[in-house]
Each structure stands twice: as C-alpha cells, then as structure tokens.
Amino acid sequence: MTAFLRRQAVPLLVLPALAAAPFLGFGDSFALTLLARAMILGMAAVSLSLLVGGAGLVSLGHAAMMGIGAYTVAALDAAGVTEGLVVLPTAVLAAALFALATGAVSLRTSGVHFIMITLAFGQMAFFTASSISTLGGDDGYTLFGRTELFGTRLLENRLGFHFLCLGLLALVWILCSALLESRFGRVLRAARENPQRVRAIGFSPYPYRLVAYVLAGAVAGLAGALLANATEFVSPAALSWSRSGELLFMVILGGMSHLYGAILGALAIVLLEEWLSHLLEYWRLAFGPLLVLSVLFLRDGLAGLPAAVLSRLPVGRATRRGGPERSGADA
C-alpha cells in the first residue's frame, strides 16, 4: 500500500487539487473554462500516452479521434439530438470505429511509417471535416446548446461540468493504469520493448496493438465530445495535425514512463500558454525555448522532476556540468 502511495503520489496530489481549485479562488468562469480545457486535453493525452509510452506507437493523428468525437456532438446537435446518454456513447463509438478502420491499416507499419500513416489519416479526417458544409465547413459550427444529461441542463453549470471532466479524467487514468498492469498491458509493454521475443513465445503483437489503438481512440472521442461542450463550438482545427502535435508534446513534456505525466503535461501547457500570453505579446517566442529546455533537461518529463531535483541536490553538480556541454556540441 505504501509502495502504491509513493508510486502514485503525483496523481493523488494533482486530482484532489483540481477538485479543490474551484473553492480556492479559481471558481470564476474564466478559470473554470481554462481548467476544463486542461483536463479534457489531459484525458486525450493520457490515451495517447497509453499508445506512445505503453505500446510504443507514436501516433501523429490522435486529434482526429478527438475531432470525430467533437463532430459527432455537432452533427447530433444539428439533428436535434442533445441527450448525453445518446450523444456521448455515439461520440465514443464513432471515434473507436475510425480508430479500428485506420488502426487496422496503420498497425501493419511501424516506426516512421506509422507516424506518417497516422498523420495521413488525420489529415484525411481534417479535410473531410472542412468540407462538411452543413456543419459550417471551414468556419466551424456553433452548438445550439450543451449536451443534456437525463434531459437536464446539468452541463450548463460550470461547476458541474468541472466535476464531470475531473471525474472522467480520474476514471480514464485509473482504467488505463489498470490496463497497462493487466495481462493485456503486459503483452503490449513487452511488444514495445522486444516484439521478436513476444512473437517467439507465441503472441502476435498486432491484435493487442489494435485493441489498444481502438481503446485510446474511444477515450479521445470522449474527450472530443467534452471539448465541443466546453467551447460550444466545433471547427476543423480540432482535427488538425498541430493539435495532434500538441497532444504528443503534452505526453513527452509530462513524461512517458507514467500515464499521469500526460495530465501534468496538459496542465502545464494549457496554463503556461495562458500565463505567457498575458505576460508577453510575443509569448510564443518564450514558449518555444521553454519547451526545448524542458526536453533537454527533463529526460523523464515533469513526472520525473521530483526525482531529478532530489538527485541533484546533494552532489549532482559535477555530473551535471558534462551534460549540457556535450549536448551543445552534438547539436
């Protein structure tokens, strides 16, 4: 139990902090909108981390799954269907089916080819969304209203929406963590490290990877449906490859060796973006170097920050000196 607490200390601090945030001065609608966005992107990033960190599948098309979830909400909204018990499962199912169809093809490749083919499928979804004129085409589509739950307008309440996002984020994190430790996850992790060995004992990695890809797509679809509700607006930008890149960056910045790293990465990027944009007009100029520095010096991402700080406090100086100089010379 203590080992569990130590291993999961970060999420066990972060999730309650998110629950307490509305009551600690972050309860205004601006702060809640920002936190909801961070949690939703965090959810999608956790599902991407399952693929990248867990299965070793670097997808550059994950925003497509999210976008399909969001566009499902928009399409049903246009058709007058707003009941959450219909909308949310449909969004999840649509994203999962897209993941199944594209994953079945993409997973026949590996490495750089896998990155390129997921990017290609993502772009296909992007251009498809741009051309749906009934949903606004390039301009996007504004929802008539947020999705209802049991016929009530529960999600209109910002606090209610905050806790729905938080609850689902926690659920996604717990389920994905359990998945990685299960028999299924063990095959997945082994196939990431050594696919030849996994084959030699009788497993074909393909079906395991495909199921993981579909599950991650389903989670991203759920996140997309929530994002559509958060902004009450859907546009092709939700499926763009730069969004996929952003999700990937959240995973890498947060640290791939733990799923909760993706939550940290999403929080860091969303909040940093907001803070810097208030501070500086040309905030992206500062954002870029910050990201570069974090990748250079935080090998295990934000999730590895506590350990990295602890190891450097007493004697780490001497070893630290060699590091930056060498990486500078290599560059």
Add this chain to the structure above:
Amino acid sequence: MREPLLELQGLHKSFGALTVTEDVSLTVMPGEIHAVIGPNGAGKTTLIHQIGGTLRPDRGRVLFAGRDVTALPMERRARLGLARSFQITSIVPGFSALENVALAVQARSGSSFRFFRPARGEAALNGQALEALATVGLEGRAGVPAGAMSHGEKRQLELAIALATKPRLLLLDEPLAGAGPEETGRLIGILRSLRERFGILLVEHDMGAVFALADRISVLVYGRVIVTGTAGEVREHPEVRRAYLGEDELA
C-alpha cells in the same frame, strides 16, 4: 520407428545469386539433441530462421510433429510447441526475470485479452515461472531487471523463457556464444538435464559442448549438409576434416 518431431525436406534459400541453404533435409527425434555445426557463413542461422519461421524457404518443407508449418509465422509455430533462443540474446530488458518468464507462461494459459486484474499478482503464472527459473538455476534472481543481468544469466533466462512455453522442441541458436567457461559448464549441465523432455536442435560453435551433448551432428558447409551422424562418425569423416575442421585438432 517413432515419428520425427521436426523434419526438414529439401529446404532451399537464396538471397539473389547467393545460395545459403541448398537441399537441406534432416530430422530431430523426440528426446534427441541434434547439433548443426559448420564454419562461419555456412548458413546455420539462416537455417534456424527458416525452422523458426522468421524466413520463408524458397523451396522445400518444414514439418513439425507431422504437420506442415512451412507457411506459418513464428508465433503460430511457437504455439504449436516450437521454442527458440536467439544468437543475440532476446529478452524484455525492462521486465524482471520473473515477469519475462511469466509472460511466456501467460502465452499458453488462457486468454491475454484481460484488462483489469494486475498480471503481476497472478499466482498461477508466477508459480510456473519460478519453476522454470529454478530449472535453469535462476530462482534467486527472479526480481532482478533482466536488462541488468550478466550475459550468462541472460542466456539462462532465455532458456527459462523457452521452457516456460512448455515446448516440444527447443531451437537453440548458439546458446553458449559469449559465455565464460564457468557459465558454459553450467549451461551444458542444464541442456543435458533437459534432453529427456524435449527434442533439441542445437546450433553451436563450441565443439566441446557439441561433442559432449549431441546424439547426432549434421555438418553444414556452404548451405549443404555434407554429413549427418554420431560424434564418432562425423569426427572420422574425411570431407569434414578437410572442408570444415582444417588443421583444427578435435577435442
């Protein structure tokens, strides 16, 4: 006569103009250690790849327990009971020794599409995994990350992984390569203790080990089997002495 466990019938494989396997036919009986030896570049590893399923032969058939497996991929052959070790040790470095072996037990113990229960806590998997580790003398190293083990230990671990799949035939590609004298002795002891339970096809450079272990030896030169026989027959064969052993004194 009993049915052979493994039978190769006229295997051919070439890469472009280079023929690496030429009309190779051999059998491995249950309980037999059949060694394949040959100078560097004789095509031993290519042959192993065709038996294991990582390479498709151009012509010829691979029969396993009477069944034609020539068209089956490696994982299907593994599920039929064909376990292999690799010339370059192939383990999952980030897993503990126990988890490496438990994964192999898992491969033949029900479905692996189970998503919630922690696999690490499955007593049935761990119990059989510990047994396999004990067989190769690694029971005290179960918790060690496989990537942190010594070279010899990794070879033992790979053997334990193969055993944990409950195979009928072990396909061992130079299991002694790179092992020190002490480790070699231990590995030879382990292989000897296994001979009753499996058929073993052994590709090995260590002549001492081959002559100590093998019931039959096939000598491969330029992709062809020039002779198959007992250690004594092979030792006396003039073509072997000339083509393969050269001036090498035999132990």
